[in-house]
Amino acid sequence: MSSYESEFQEEVVYLNNAVTLINRNLDQELSSIVSAKKELINEHRDMWENAVHFTDDIDRMAEIKQDLSVIHVKREGYEKIDERIQKYNGMLNKPYFARVDFKEEGEESAEKIYIGFSNLLDEDTYEVYVYDWRAPIASIFYRYELGGARYNSPNGEIGGQVLIKRQYEIKNGKLDYFIDSNLNIADDALREVLAKNTSSKMKTIVETIQREQDIIIRDIESELLIVQGVAGSGKTSIALHRVAFLMYQGFLTKLYANNIMIISPNDFFGNYISDVLPQLGEENIRTVTFEYIFKEIFENSINAKSRNELLEDIIGCEDVKRKNIMKSSMEFKSSKEFVIILNRLIWFYEHKMIEISDIYYNGVYIADKHSIKEFLLKDTINMSIEKKLAIIENRIFEKVTPIRKKRREKLEKYIVNFPEHQFERRAIARLITIKETNKLKAQIRRFTKVDYKRIYEALFRNKNLFYTLAKGLKLPENIEGIIDNFNCNFEKSICYEDMLAMLYLKVRMSGCSIFKEIKQVVVDEAQDYYPIHFQILKELFKNSRFTILGDINQSIEKEATLSIYDDVKNILNKKRSSTVILNKSFRCSYEISKFSNKFLDENIQIESFERHEEEPKIIEALNIEDLDNKIINTIEVYRNLNYASIALLCKSMKECEEVYNRLKNKINIKIISRSDDDIKGIVIMPIYMSKGLEFDCVIVYEVNWKNYKTEFDRRLLYIASTRALHKLSLFYTKKPSKFL
Numbered sequence: 001m002s003s004y005e006s007e008f009q010e011e012v013v014y015l016n017n018a019v020t021l022i023n024r025n026l027d028q029e030l031s032s033i034v035s036a037k038k039e040l041i042n043e044h045r046d047m048w049e050n051a052v053h054f055t056d057d058i059d060r061m062a063e064i065k066q067d068l069s070v071i072h073v074k075r076e077g078y079e080k081i082d083e084r085i086q087k088y089n090g091m092l093n094k095p096y097f098a099r100v101d102f103k104e105e106g107e108e109s110a111e112k113i114y115i116g117f118s119n120l121l122d123e124d125t126y127e128v129y130v131y132d133w134r135a136p137i138a139s140i141f142y143r144y145e146l147g148g149a150r151y152n153s154p155n156g157e158i159g160g161q162v163l164i165k166r167q168y169e170i171k172n173g174k175l176d177y178f179i180d181s182n183l184n185i186a187d188d189a190l191r192e193v194l195a196k197n198t199s200s201k202m203k204t205i206v207e208t209i210q211r212e213q214d215i216i217i218r219d220i221e222s223e224l225l226i227v228q229g230v231a232g233s234g235k236t237s238i239a240l241h242r243v244a245f246l247m248y249q250g251f252l253t254k255l256y257a258n259n260i261m262i263i264s265p266n267d268f269f270g271n272y273i274s275d276v277l278p279q280l281g282e283e284n285i286r287t288v289t290f291e292y293i294f295k296e297i298f299e300n301s302i303n304a305k306s307r308n309e310l311l312e313d314i315i316g317c318e319d320v321k322r323k324n325i326m327k328s329s330m331e332f333k334s335s336k337e338f339v340i341i342l343n344r345l346i347w348f349y350e351h352k353m354i355e356i357s358d359i360y361y362n363g364v365y366i367a368d369k370h371s372i373k374e375f376l377l378k379d380t381i382n383m384s385i386e387k388k389l390a391i392i393e394n395r396i397f398e399k400v401t402p403i404r405k406k407r408r409e410k411l412e413k414y415i416v417n418f419p420e421h422q423f424e425r426r427a428i429a430r431l432i433t434i435k436e437t438n439k440l441k442a443q444i445r446r447f448t449k450v451d452y453k454r455i456y457e458a459l460f461r462n463k464n465l466f467y468t469l470a471k472g473l474k475l476p477e478n479i480e481g482i483i484d485n486f487n488c489n490f491e492k493s494i495c496y497e498d499m500l501a502m503l504y505l506k507v508r509m510s511g512c513s514i515f516k517e518i519k520q521v522v523v524d525e526a527q528d529y530y531p532i533h534f535q536i537l538k539e540l541f542k543n544s545r546f547t548i549l550g551d552i553n554q555s556i557e558k559e560a561t562l563s564i565y566d567d568v569k570n571i572l573n574k575k576r577s578s579t580v581i582l583n584k585s586f587r588c589s590y591e592i593s594k595f596s597n598k599f600l601d602e603n604i605q606i607e608s609f610e611r612h613e614e615e616p617k618i619i620e621a622l623n624i625e626d627l628d629n630k631i632i633n634t635i636e637v638y639r640n641l642n643y644a645s646i647a648l649l650c651k652s653m654k655e656c657e658e659v660y661n662r663l664k665n666k667i668n669i670k671i672i673s674r675s676d677d678d679i680k681g682i683v684i685m686p687i688y689m690s691k692g693l694e695f696d697c698v699i700v701y702e703v704n705w706k707n708y709k710t711e712f713d714r715r716l717l718y719i720a721s722t723r724a725l726h727k728l729s730l731f732y733t734k735k736p737s738k739f740l
């Protein structure tokens with residue numbers, strides 16, 4: 001028997017033992033869940049039968065509360081067993097995927113470390129059959145080849161030698177083969193994974209995490225971790241695996257799903273990544289957009305345009321001057337300078353805009369404007385202006401209440417003089433005092449209720465005020481145009497950049513604390529954000545750490561450089577911050593990756609993973625009809641090659657709609673416009689919406705000289721091309737874009 005064969009037999013024995021243990025654990029859990037379910041039902045029944053259902057009695061309330069908390073504990077217990085059942089069921093197919101034999105310094109022999117998606121422990125012997133990929137010792141597998149290796153254990157750093165590094169192909173609990181890996185073989189395994197077709201949901205990369213990716217995933221030191229990575233370098237995948245890692249940490253540092261939040265560019269993206277954490281055995285976490293945060297904080301009271309709508313407006317605008325104004329308006333209103341103006345506006349509001357009057361109730365003096373103002377301007381640490389105004393309002397009403405009571409008694413006595421009202425005395429007196437109080441309330445609310453729209457509007461409706469507040473700051477050359485552009489539609493629906501400014505004002509002035517439980521914020525596609533976004537995040541997530549991932553090459557409407565990350569560091573101002581650069585791209589084939597690089601500045605270094613496929617195609621069509629036919633043929637060819645995910649990418653939504661209307665009766669194609677659309681099959685969408693997503697095949701529509709001629713267009717072409725895993729073709733009529 002060859003040494004491979006004899007080792008194969010040993011591995012089969014180990015695998016069988018592991019599977020037996022999983023089955024044993026599974027059986028135990030299955031019987032526990034039956035009794036846990038029974039207990040839960042009994043507890044519910046007892047509570048329903050024995051407890052009171054309605055009561056004003058405070059003692060009985062305590063009884064009900066206690067019953068509920070027992071049910072709560074039982075339910076948690078039940079859910080935990082259910083989680084373990086799911087874990088063991090998942091493990092039956094593939095209990096582990098790798099092994100390293102590690103000989104610790106000072107030890108006689110090596111320990112075999114099997115690595116899988118979850119831990120597997122024999123509770124009787126305490127033998128660890130499989131280590132979770134997130135366990136400290138598992139990092140050896142991701143970071144080292146054969147030879148010297150170290151890892152951080154809870155008791156400090158441990159050094160030693162890796163003697164064997166092995167990967168397994170296990171299906172349905174049966175071992176197909178194993179390979180003892182060196183660097184090249186690991187590359188083969190990755191190539192095999194990357195060569196597969198994509199799906200409409202992102203997948204886990206646990207078995208093939210790369211060394212530099214693992215370092216990011218396991219970083220627990222940085223309060224601010226910035227990752228600049230080229231398209232397809234695995235930023236989003238890393239972010240999600242990092243989240244799973246943080247949720248696995250020990251008791252003190254462990255994060256729960258409600259402690260983490262992802263800020264994503266749009267809702268598709270949230271949907272696209274929604275399978276990864278459950279596949280890693282963790283609960284999903286909230287993924288929100290800035291648009292969503294705005295709605296939540298302003299309680300849906302103000303309509304605002306989304307970033308996608310802004311991009312659509314910019315792309316669709318034919319008037320060059322207006323287009324430039326739109327771009328500079330976005331850039332200026334999200335800049336550091338504008339944040340200073342907004343801070344000054346807050347000061348101005350507190351000192352000059354609040355019109356406080358002396359307060360009287362029914363002729364009785366309640367409070368004078370000077371003392372109210374004095375309280376308002378008093379430096380009360382950590383108290384927001386909204387809070388101070390609420391305190392003022394409460395204090396006034398505390399004073400009014402006894403006066404109002406006396407007034408009512410007086411009125412009742414007075415009404416005695418009118419015998420026709422003798423039975424309505426009380427009601428009439430009450431009505432009169434309510435009316436008087438409402439009048440007073442209206443008078444007070446005029447200054448205690450902060451009207452963010454009016455405050456912000458004042459900045460642009462009053463040019464003197466604007467220039468006073470902007471004194472000493474560098475303003476864009478076309479500032480007059482930007483001010484005049486402040487939209488006439490402000491009442492109906494505000495622009496994206498004005499939405500951000502108002503969000504900033506609100507979080508600063510209200511001391512908003514709705515996200516106070518969040519301890520880790522992950523910001524993906526960070527290149528799309530400006531200083532004001534990070535200022536908002538800083539205010540909203542005061543006690544949180546941040547993981548910020550982006551690619552400056554994929555910014556759309558602005559020229560981004562590495563300096564955006566300096567801004568991020570300055571704004572978030574964390575003591576321990578680090579920046580990691582990822583230059584290797586994994587998504588696209590080597591040929592597509594090389595082709596896409598021509599849309600980038602030639603100084604930018606990108607390493608392409610060596611997975612070879614057909615060269616991208618640039619195809620000319622004679623006219624629109626010919627273009628449609630050629631695109632339909634190409635889609636057919638791709639489908640016949642068994643590619644299920646095919647995207648036809650256009651420059652704008654308007655263009656998508658035109659093309660869709662022409663093609664929809666000829667092929668089965670879906671237009672992606674709404675955030676809950678499922679990106680499955682053959683889809684058509686604008687390039688700016690395809691960010692962060694990937695497809696087996698990408699077809700870029702009408703890349704002619706007219707459609708793609710500016711720097712902005714060049715960046716769109718980079719984003720479009722880097723969405724493709726296997727096939728890329730770009731079509732044009734008349735004359736090709738100069739970027740092709």
Ligand SMILES: Nc1ncnc2c1ncn2[C@@H]1O[C@H](COP(=O)(O)OP(=O)(O)OP(=O)(O)O)[C@@H](O)[C@H]1O
Binds near residue numbers: 231586692722
């Ligand atoms: N270590 C890895 N093992 C297997 N697949 C990987 C690995 N790293 C990245 N990938 C794959 O590469 C593709 C790109 O990953 P991901 O979307 O996370 O990259 P990204 O940097 O966020 O890209 P973009 O900036 O273009 O949105 C995905 O299909 C992902 O599964």
